[in-house]
Amino acid sequence: MQRVFNFDVVFEEAASQSEVFDNCGVKDLIQLALEGYNCTCFAYGQTNSGKTYTMTGPPDETQQHGVSGLAGQSRGLVPRSFAHIFDLLRSRGAQGFKVYATYFEIYNEQITDLLNPRSIYPHTIRWSSTSGFYVDNLFVIECDSADDLMGVLA
């Protein structure tokens, strides 16, 4: 049996991190997020296929600059996205924007707050008409720069 799959974008094996960032659609997602839409970027694939590399960058840079650092050609989608968020906010002369970060893991259907792993409060996925889907009781950090966001991941 033959099946046909459609993809919006396919990258060559040798595609650089910057080509992936510029063309995978995440910039559009960031733009939409700033307009108030809920957006998700996730990596899916078999083990060793390059999810972590694509999202953060190579391990060497991770050790040198935190989670892939803001500098470096090999940095992945996450640090590039952090920088892009603040570039867009600056280019709009954005007043009244505040950037908040939470960082959590869902593993075996259990939620762990990575900014407060020993939290005594339960974390549940909820939905409200004003916030959409969210996880309650997470530690929230206000970030004034891409460096602040990188610090959240460190």
Ligand SMILES: Nc1ncnc2c1ncn2[C@@H]1O[C@H](COP(=O)(O)OP(=O)(O)OP(=O)(O)O)[C@@H](O)[C@H]1O
């Ligand atoms: N585009 C790339 N260029 C160079 N090296 C890469 C690239 N993608 C992945 N690698 C290397 O391949 C190896 C596996 O990549 P990675 O750890 O990102 O896979 P993964 O999908 O996150 O794996 P797992 O599911 O096991 O966590 C790593 O050594 C990584 O540095």
